[in-house]
Amino acid sequence: MSNLQPSIKPANPNFSSGPCAKRPGYDIKQLDLSTLGRSHRSAVGKNALQKAIHDTAEILQLPAGYRVGIVPASDTGAMEMIMWSLLGPRPVDICYWESFGQGWFADITKQLKLENVNQIQADYGQLPDLTQVNPENDLVFTWNGTTSGVKVENGDFIADDRQGLTICDATSAVFAMEMPWEKLDVTTFSWQKVLGGEGAHGVIILSPRAVERLESYTPSWPMPKIFRLTAGGKLIEGIFQGATINTPSMLCVADYQDALNWVVEIGGVQASIQKSQDNLAVLEEFVASNKWISFLAEKAASRSNTSVCLSVALDAQQIKQFMKLLADNQVAFDIGAYKDAPSGLRIWCGSTVQESDLRALLPWLTWAYQEVTK
Template sequence: MQPQAKPANPNFSSGPCSKRPGYNLSSLDVATLGRSHRSALGKDVMARVCEQTAKVLGLPEGYRVGVVPGSDTGAVEMAMWSLLGARGVDVLAWESFGSGWVTDITKQLKLDNVAILEADYGKLPDLAAVDFNKDVVFTWNGTTSGVKVPNGDWIPDDREGLTICDATSAVFAMDMPWEKLDVVTYSWQKVLGGEGAHGMLILSPRAVERLESYTPPWPMPKIFRMTKGGKLVEGIFKGATINTPSMLCVADYLDALDWVESLGGVKGAIAKSQANLAVISAFVEANDWIDFLAESADTLSNTSVCLTLKAQPEQVKALVKLLDKEGVAYDIGAYRDAPAGLRIWAGATVEAADLEALMPWLDWAYQQVTA
């Protein structure tokens, strides 16, 4: 039988992700609209972005936070082009975005002494094989595979190289061992349900030391330049952005940070995401036609939950279209480079009640397309 109750919010996309519960544009503080980001007001607001981010995330003393161009992709590129080349590199890839960083390192920067540690969708590379005498580039959570690193225990405290972590679908949803991470990037449109185009770049003191002691041999585009005269441009990490940000997007991000604090901080947001994953896990356990793409429970993402079905790819596409037509779930097809399946966002901006309402619809749609 076709279910009757529908999710109140059918936005389960993995990016841009659902806005926070109760979101309303009228609640944003838009005093900065029409004002220069370099005005006293603009500078104060941009400084608050950096300071409140550090506070909510609980960053260690000395870590810098900056707003940079180009979303998470721009932040990762900025880090790689500015920091890599001083020593060898190990780069990990187990889904499409990690594979993109492999391409940049090997075909664009054309670095020497590069080791590529790869794994198929659903698996992790051998973390014990990573050489931390080199710089290490990896994603914390594979957004397109639903596979995350289980923790930071595999990263030594006494590493020689830098750890550069693309954490766009992990920050605010998973425990991040900040002392083990030298560069962390994310974007507003993922876990917080913010708007696109802006990236966040977090640097440890070790990363700053590298920036001030090493000059890459290649030309550096203006939007990547973080040093001047061999010193870090501190203003970038106090709200003086390299290029003009959207002040409307900034207001939206600050609203999201306030919301996280209302949940009890990052721990509250993580708990909400874990509760969402539990809803999907119970459904998977009860139905033998659906399973997680992640092969190991300790690597199962609690944000970008990727699922495989006992169905042909064309049947999976039909299921996705059917749920969209019914207004039950939007944008839940697997990423284009991933195996055919579903990808359901379970970050804290999604309500468990909506996932509970969605599950019977998944069952109904599956029966429709496989009958």
């Protein structure tokens, strides 16, 4: 039986899990480039940063008193800055079930060398027992495991009357999943994920409780300038008003603003979340109809709707052939599983990915599978 090559290709073959696909209709010529060549501390530069911060808070519907800051080094930089600044005065619960969360655990124990640390972990495809979280302790966790395709189902495991702080790496969740902001004292993300922005910048969102910790606690270790959020025991408010710690790329900021404007145009954060959920539904229908492919996430309720990780009935070499066929035909780029994750596929389903492109991709997945298993 012949395996006919599909005739329709995705209009956009970019299914990478970061940096992710640009928004539909993206045109770099549409960016406001008035800030280029100007100081980020000039009125025009600071106004652009302030607007990005203001629009982020407004679109995400953050509670009153929450602050948004733009920081260097993507989500990694944001998380490192927060852990170095806040951790220490209380025991720490660290929940992880994939490589990035495991990296935060390594930083906490091997770099900061904190001793009273409880690791609450699970293998790829599973969530750990989150009932083990102690509300007396600080909590560090990822909302969505980007390399495992497993997300927390909700924030119910976080106590409203907690004494510790919750520090959430939400880089592939913000703008694509419901975030219970009142449960989150610190949230970090990078706009290169769900919004398809350019790399190198991170965002931190602080609750009033997090600000209180920053102003009442001084870590015992040296603090690099690029990590410092306080001066003289007070929050550096300028960071949350557009005065960044280091020089940002104003081109990247203009690109981020374009993405924020697009979210507003499509109906706000709820529309962005719905687009991602609709994209996942396309893959769920496909997986249910094909025995050779399955979700790495074992439970549907904790299945990511952004970084969708898939197990395929192929060996590692066949998977390489599978992905090469798709890339050579310009059908799908960069969809291999993360290097530390189980062998398989990872297809980004965030809101900048068009449902029509996912539907066009599916026959190609079947074709490629049949080609490598002839």
